Amino acid sequence: MTDPNWNGAEVIQFNYGLSRSNLWPNQSGRISFFWKGVLSCLPALRSCLSHKISTGKETFFWRDCWINGVAPMHLWPVEYSECRHTNSTIYELRHLLEEQPFIDNEFVRMCSIGVQTADSHSRDIKSWRLTGNGIFSVKSFYNLLIDGGLRCPISRFFWRNWCPRKINLFNWLVWQNRILSLENLARRRCNRLPTATCVMCNGGIETVDHLFIHCSYANLVWDYFIRILRLPQLPLSIQDLWGRWRYGLHSERRAFGDLVAKAIIWNLWIARNDCIFNANILHAQCLIVKIDRMLVSWYSSLTDGPKLKLEEDFNTVRRSLEFLGPRVKAFEETRSSEETLDPSTG
């Protein structure tokens, strides 16, 4: 908007009546979808601008961040709420620079002298804080907008394509506590079961932390994999799983640990649904074999690089499958024959 060679500024001025330096447009009335999107980004954009004051004619006194990167409206909120000229420039409110409480601020004192002595043709300089040269770049602003200025602590490693996307997505939703656990359903008042108690152990409310970590059924599964794969002790919560627990692993084994955790969580959810919808309680050892099989199938679809890295750990999973697989099969066969013989189930 401040670039005199940019024709777009003329279009915006014509359509929306803004002056070149005004990033505080009037939002009342009907505005287009496009302009609505632009306006929603303005608070973030303004916070990334720093101002070097000359005459103060192009900088808003209250709203621009000209005092060491902070806007006066945040430093003196009481005075701001009482001021009737909140859209005025520093030049228009220059008398305030000489008054209490503003004069007590050293930055304001220096600015006051500058405004009085500045050449009337010189301009306030705005610079962009997210780039080294102070020039605005779309890329720097886009990067700020997509992660809200705060990088997600787990996204860097979480979305690796070493397991199916639906399993990554499900684990992400668990981490965000966005799945339809009985606790979440009860909170939304749409739980069709009489209580929110965990159906796997009947020992606590079915929260994500309970179902996937603290539940005695989940404990059996976790304990087995922690023991045979030499993983860190049981995580305290889902948040702990993707933070402290994961970093408790040697850096070269973290990718493997991620896959094991994702497979456990996914299969616990399938087993829980099977219990609720089909009244079928899967024996913990059967679930362990399912997880082993899933991990082995993921390993076989990896490219050579990761395969070589994870070979040793997956050999352990294979040995577990070779040991438990036949036992679980025999157990399932015995159970199905017992069910056939039992007249109460027939």
Ligand SMILES: [Zn+2]
């Ligand atoms: Zn439970």
